[in-house]
Structure formats: C-alpha cells, structure tokens
Amino acid sequence: MSDTEIRTYTEEASEASKRRETEESTDEVVCPECGGRLETDTEHGETVCADCGLVVEEDSIDRGPEWRAFDASERDSKSRVGAPTTKMMHDKGLSTNIGWQDKDAYGKSLSSRQRQKMQRLRTWNERFRTRDSKERNLKQALGEIDRMASALGLPENVRETASVIYRRALNEDLLPGRSIEGVATASLYAAARQAGVPRSLDEVRNVSRIDKMELTRTYRYIVRELNLEVAPADPESYIPRFASDLDLSDEAEGRARKLIEAAREDGQLSGKSPVGLAAAAVYAAALLCNEKVTQSDVSEVANISEVTIRNRYKELLEAEGVVTA
DNA sequence: ATGGTTTTTACTGCGTC
C-alpha cells in the first residue's frame, strides 16, 4: 500500500469523526446529571459522561464510513450494500465465517472458556464448509473455470453460466470417472456457446490441461445428460471477433453477416463448420470492401485451413449471386 | 467398427509486384 493511499484513508476517517463531533456537540454538550464532559464511545455505540459514567445515549448511529476508500474512484462508487451473492464462489459467498479474533460483538476479549468454545466451533465450521467432497470439488473447478475464462477473454456472465452447468453436473453425479478439469472445461465451452460468444474447441483446449478427445467426450456427455440446449454455433457469432482481430471496418463486418445470411437462405450452412464459414465470410467481405487481408491472415486468426476458406468463400459468393440475381 | 462427409495436408501452376 502506498503512502497516498494510507493518507487518503486516514483523512477520510478523521473527517468523519470531526463531523460526528460537531453534530453531537450541538445537541448536548454536558452531562444532564453532573454537568461533566460527554464522551462518545464508538465501539459500544454509546454516549457517556466522562465524570459520572451516566449513559446519555445508547445505540447511537455510527455516521462514519462503513467502507474504506483508497482512491477517488472508490470513494465515488461507495455503496452501503453488502457483497453480492455469486455462483462463482463455491458457497455463493454466503457461508458462515467465524472471525479469528477472540472478540465478542462489542470487541471485548473473550473469556478463556469462551475462547475454547469458539475454537471448537471454528474447527467444525471449517470442516463442514469444505469437508463435503462435492464442495471441495466445486471449489477447485470454479477456480479452473475462472482461470480459463480469463484466458479466453470471456465475460462474467459466461463464467456464471459455466458455474451453473458445472454445479448441475455435480449434483447429477456426472463426475465419477471424469476429471474435474475436463468437466469444468466442457462446462465453460458449453456456456460460451449458449451465451453466443463461442470459442472453438481448439481455443478452449489450448487454455485447458486436457486433450481434445477428453474434452469432446465430456462435452457430449454432459450435454446429453443435462439436456442442455446448445444450438449449433452460429457462424455469425464468430464474425465480430475475427473482424476485430483483423482490424476490419464495421462495413466489412456487416458485409460478412450478409454473406452468411445469403448462404443461410441458400441452405449452404448445414454440415459445414461454423468457424470455417465465418472465416470465409470475413475474408470475402474484406475483398468486397477493398480491405487488404490475405487468406493466411484469416486462417491464422480463425485457426482454419486456407483450403477451407477458399472452398467456403466460393460457395458464399455463389449463394450471394443466386440471391441477388 | 464402418462408411460417408468435411477438413487438412501437401503440392503444383498462375499471375503480379
């Protein structure tokens, strides 16, 4: 943590306490009983008289910040809500946590007897939290999903979906005999397709530790067992990514979409690999828009052979010709 | 396991800069 961060925080805190002092001093300055000085005990939420100990106010509201802001943007986005629940944490972030400090709710130290009790509770709570093999399984798998999703640049919602799929697979006892990594990878692959931001099997495999055969096998398996509805990948969903990887204009991108549409009308889409079609459409569109892209460029970003691009793009142009003619 | 389809690999010829 840098110096500036520390200063920002302490300033924040002292400002808040100053504000609190001034606000309350306008109310009652002295103790109504003995006229002594009043003190605010923030830890207990009380206002007490320093001389006679009279509690003037109980359960006072702490107007200080309940968040810590380390920079300007954090201060701007300060929020009074708690952490959102998330499916990305194995317990949705909601499980019980027993603090490590031996303090009670008021911050007082615990008696040794209490301390021992809390120690036992901590131990058991921790055991219940992670003992279940399923939970531990999930913990690891979700970590993997997160890692792979980041590597592939997939958005949050895809990770969430992948997590849900994985959770379902786990609940249906689909795991025995399959690797955690494999199912996690397959879940992510399926999630990406469902979300309309597909990554090819190869791309997914590249960031995973499993081989392609295991991935396809596992993927098919969980799709079948969970009755996941995964429509065949739409070539169009690959277009934006390829187009941007090749620095093409929006115009070319739109053109590529139209080519795919034309081919769809013509019934040229079925049976062909969506990636190949998308690659060919992007290539053809670039030509039509006079934007310089070579076949090998496209084949590289799409991981598709040049031959396939040639074959597809011939067909695409024909289909387009048929429709426009 | 098998056969049909699609994709890939490897190679060759053509035109252009």
Add this chain to the structure above:
DNA sequence: GACGCGGTAAAAACCAT
C-alpha cells in the same frame, strides 16, 4: 523470386449408424 491465390488428390478427422 517471393507472394497471394486457386485448384487437386490423398490423408485425417468427424459423425451417425
């Protein structure tokens, strides 16, 4: 002559049966 492009044949991969 290197490069981009187009084509072909055979091998490999994929998929449903």
